[in-house]
Amino acid sequence: MRHATEYRDGGLARRLAARISAEATGQSATYRFMEFCGGHTHAISRYGLEDLLPSSVRLIHGPGCPVCVLPVARIDSAIRLAERPGLTLCTYGDLMRVPGSRGISLLRAKAAGADVRMIYSALDAIALARAEPHRQVVLFAIGFETTTPPTARVVRLAAQMGLENFTVFCNHVLTPAAIQNILESPDLREFGRVRLDGFIGPAHVSTVIGSEPYAFFAEEFAKPVVIAGFEPLDVLQAVLMLVRQVNEGRHQVENQYGRAVRLEGNEVAKRDVAEVFELRKSFEWRGLGQVPYSALRLKERYGEFDAERRFALRDVVGRDVPGCQCGAVLRGVKTPLDCRLFGTVCTPETPMGSCMVSPEGACSAYWTYKRFRTGPIRESAA
Amino acid sequence: MKPGTFPPLDLHHGRVDLSHGAGGRAMGQLIGQVFHRALDNAWLRRGNDQAALDIDGARLVMTTDGYVISPLFFPGGDIGSLAVHGTINDIAMAGAEPRYLSASFILEEGFPLADLERIARSMGDAARAAHTVVVTGDTKVVERGKADGVFICTTGIGVVPAGIEVSVERVSPGDRILLSGSLGDHGIAVMSRRHDLQFEAQITSDSAPLHELVRAMTAVGGADLHAMRDPTRGGLAATLNEIAVQAGVGMHIREAQIAVKPAVAAACELLGLDPLYVANEGKLVAFVAPSAAAAVLAAMQAHPLGRDAAIIGEVVADSRRFVQMTTEFGGERMVDWLAGEQLPRIC
């Protein structure tokens, strides 16, 4: 596949890794870089990139998976919506297995009779609404800035068509807000529990928002940011660039993913989003708690397409499973292995929290790619 | 199939969901905790896809299958040809020669007769081409909405030649793992016809009867051919994990040796699927004693259905029963059971 396979050359990867090894010697101990994109978590695991990197370089998984940061209460609301007669909930596949407070997921709710339909694109949801005018169709919209413009476009379409049976349950969240939250967190600032030397910036979020927004973090917190594509060679090149910034005492925004990311991002997409959405004053993120100005909701003039309004949804406080460390894992404070539920009660078949359900979640990645290397295995043989 | 180690099913309040049919751990758990418990006997405990029966000295193999595929017609076949090939393959995986099939049809009220006729003809063609006969059958009709067009349930009977002892218990550390060809063709071909996913691809299902390929393999391998299985629902990953658990061994495979057609790989990328978990209907994986592996491989490659055959790895001693893979990158990863139905993902 053009523009993909070239960036998966194993031989080149090993040589790049050797280069990183040669240069990652500057500091006392380790170079710690947080990646902030579910696609990066997945690529790092799937290609075993940590196997290639020297032990002086550590990659930390941050809250870059929108499925993982969605609080339990929102899943509960989605399930309640889906259980309403005459209502069809459209959802991306990623969300089907995330457990809610009652221990059920959308998949289980579907088994019990709720009308849950999996979609590939927001356009599928609106097509469904047009095809079934007698049903209320709700798009369960999640995602960072990559997935938000498509939702905006379908809301505009719905408005143009005067669709009366289509609404959006909006859970779109913002990347810079999450980065800020991490950098300002007590774990980082006060307790020194997490030391971060830089960020691997998200790939496709950046195609939309551009490389501009990261300049603030680089300056304010004096941390380098390198935006990286999510093929393995992209990630390795970005790591090398970060190591060099650290060695040279720089903290700038660099763009490794020049073939897809521009300084200003995608203006048309940004305009659509600004047209349809506005900032919520606060939004709860799993693991991070309430984060100010970190999420979006529909503007007043598109209020008729807001599912929370039409169905008078009120968030009940969701309950995480006791012992679930998804929050700490999402903040990079703990690894999945530090969670006593990992591999015992919490497995991909019986996920206790979203980090295990989503293939981008740190726990899921650990389970698939690292479990066998940790010594005594939690899972007892069948 | 032995169940995995996780919380038991809630038999009082639980419900069947789609993951129970996906070929992964959940399905294994359902079979173990509901069916095996109720029906318990030596054959079920062995965990093969077919049962080896000794009837007055004749070594027979019996298998049964249900076909609920949707859509019914897909590039490279339909539910009818699939039913014949799939049943033949379960017999063949025991090293047996398929002889007789039965077919039971559950028809949905309103199903077009033209489509039914097409399916029936397809089954007849497939059976004749494989030199087997559908000797008995049954027909039921259920109300509109209760059967997705048509469901087909089959049974197959075959005869095991002398000197052939193919069963999962024979898998041992050191055995070479042979895969007959490319992964994912069937699953992607079917998905390309699914209304909700809407993509075009020049991919045809690999649905085919494997008994002649197996015959070529047993002729060369004899008793050194320890076990075979066809990686259908849940893909190669499910099959290898099943066998690892049943035989009490570990496995180590190499991604570089696993063939995936470019268009299949592209479709998997697009949908966020892993070819290791996508269904196949014309492929087999075989466990062969090291001394015979090269010869069996050559025999496979000489057959049209095994041209892309390769040795993809070996069986190792491992009490944890892990299936591990060296990636093309040189890294190591687990090839775990599928967690429920593999769903297209966006992130």
Place this chain on the structure above:
Amino acid sequence: MCLAVPGKIIEICSHDPLLPAARVDFGGVVKQISLAYTPQAQPGDYVLAHVGFALTVIDEREAARTLEALREVAANLGGAADAEPALLR
């Protein structure tokens, strides 16, 4: 939040202002993708598609630069300061 796949535009199939669309070839699999956010894209262009929408047209020159930078770094193992194209944005 990133699963985006590169594909080549084969033909534009709709010029509707809100719903422009094209048939895009992803390495042998063809799917209809919305060009809402890449209205300037033409047949022959490569785009990155996410949830049915093209997010950006891939810049061929930048891609070539990236690949070249990768190969240079890999080739100069143990060498002095590598010639590195300015990737600052």
